[in-house]
Amino acid sequence: xxxxxxxLSTKASIQLKRKNKSNWFNxxxxxxxxxxxxxxxxxxxxxxxxxxxxxxxxxxxxNLFQGISGSEWIGFTHFKEFFNDPxxxxxxxxxxxxxxxxxLIGFPAPIxxxxxxxxxxxxxFKSIVQSISYLPHFVSWVIFGGLVLTMxxxxxxxxxxxxxxxxILDEAINFIGKENYFWFILVGSEMxxxxxxxxxxxxxxxxxxxxxxxEAAVIDGAGRFQxxxxxxxxxxxxxxxxxxxxxxxxxLNTGIEQILVLQxxxxxxxxxxxxxxxxxTGLQQMRYSYSTAVGxxxxxxxxILLIIANYFSKKITDNSLF
Numbered sequence: 669x670x671x672x673x674x675x676l677s678t679k680a681s682i683q684l685k686r687k688n689k690s691n692w693f694n695x696x697x698x699x700x701x702x703x704x705x706x707x708x709x710x711x712x713x714x715x716x717x718x719x720x721x722x723x724x725x726x727x728x729x730x731n732l733f734q735g736i737s738g739s740e741w742i743g744f745t746h747f748k749e750f751f752n753d754p755x756x757x758x759x760x761x762x763x764x765x766x767x768x769x770x771x772l773i774g775f776p777a778p779i780x781x782x783x784x785x786x787x788x789x790x791x792x793f794k795s796i797v798q799s800i801s802y803l804p805h806f807v808s809w810v811i812f813g814g815l816v817l818t819m820x821x822x823x824x825x826x827x828x829x830x831x832x833x834x835x836i837l838d839e840a841i842n843f844i845g846k847e848n849y850f851w852f853i854l855v856g857s858e859m860x861x862x863x864x865x866x867x868x869x870x871x872x873x874x875x876x877x878x879x880x881x882x883e884a885a886v887i888d889g890a891g892r893f894q895x896x897x898x899x900x901x902x903x904x905x906x907x908x909x910x911x912x913x914x915x916x917x918x919x920l921n922t923g924i925e926q927i928l929v930l931q932x933x934x935x936x937x938x939x940x941x942x943x944x945x946x947x948x949t950g951l952q953q954m955r956y957s958y959s960t961a962v963g964x965x966x967x968x969x970x971x972i973l974l975i976i977a978n979y980f981s982k983k984i985t986d987n988s989l990f
Contacts, residue, residue, distance in 0.1 A: 726961035739957075746961035755945070762851075763941040767919045769855040775915050777859050778866035779908060783896055785867065786874045798871075801864025809861075813929030816857050820844050845934030854939075858926060869911065873904040909987040917974035920966050942966060 721736070726746060728739040750756065781801070788794040804812060819825050822840040831837040843849045881899050890898070901908075922941040931939040942962065950959025974989075982988035 725957045726964045730957040746958045750962050759940055759942055759945050763920055763922055766922050773855055774859045779870055781863055782867040782870035804861040805865035809925040809929050812861055847938035850935045850938045873907040877903040906987045909981045909985050913977045913981055913989055916977035917970050919973055
């Protein structure tokens with residue numbers, strides 16, 4: 669019995685050595701190709717992994733002059749302070765509502781746009797529509813947000829003007845200053861700005877669908893909607909699920925630029941999110957340790973959300989990240 673175990677162990681060791689040798693040979697034979705990845709790996713290590721050391725200031729009373737190593741260790745004090753902050757409830761509510769609306773309205777929009785664009789047969793028109801839909805992505809939020817504010821202005825905004833002329837409103841409304849309107853303005857403006865850019869990945873996925881499936885569907889008498897429902901959507905479902913997992917894991921991220929451009933004292937109760945809270949406490953109040961603790965808590969929750977979303981996606985659709 670011991671002899672048999674010894675032989676099996678020797679055999680496994682030989683196979684492992686052969687596998688390692690084979691992997692090394694493959695790496696050596698593809699050295700020129702593999703070296704193309706090296707700059708990206710170095711960039712990732714320098715700008716993503718090395719700065720992670722700074723996370724320790726979340727557990728310290730960071731002093732700018734004493735540095736990270738010289739600052740006093742205070743443990744979970746900043747985390748306790750954050751979870752006991754009276755502003756936390758409103759900040760979490762705004763963050764979840766905005767991201768919930770984004771998930772409900774903003775997430776399906778690029779998918780629907782890509783499906784509709786795929787049905788356009790005129791290549792020139794399709795190309796023009798794609799180019800126009802991409803343009804807002806390359807415009808900064810300072811400019812795009814300024815356009816939104818101008819259009820919604822109660823004094824000279826085109827939205828109020830049209831609503832007044834059509835008799836829908838009796839007097840102009842300050843849309844940007846009202847809580848219920850602000851959330852939809854935020855989500856709608858973000859959707860318009862990123863619609864074309866967000867659709868790129870779905871257009872690429874649709875282009876990879878086997879055309880013979882469509883030809884077979886036409887022979888069977890399927891219409892356009894049936895081809896979309898039974899062929900296109902199931903074929904890109906893997907991409908949709910992966911993007912959905914990313915969207916769920918980012919439920920606590922709302923971005924800063926858009927909100928800071930549209931934010932004012934009238935809508936502060938609806939526009940203060942975790943990202944703006946971290947920005948204001950960290951940079952404006954110079955509470956670096958506290959803002960790092962809040963950011964770290966956000967990151968931990970994001971990882972948990974990612975794992976949960978991945979688990980249910982794998983159970984329901986059999987598509988997942990890992």
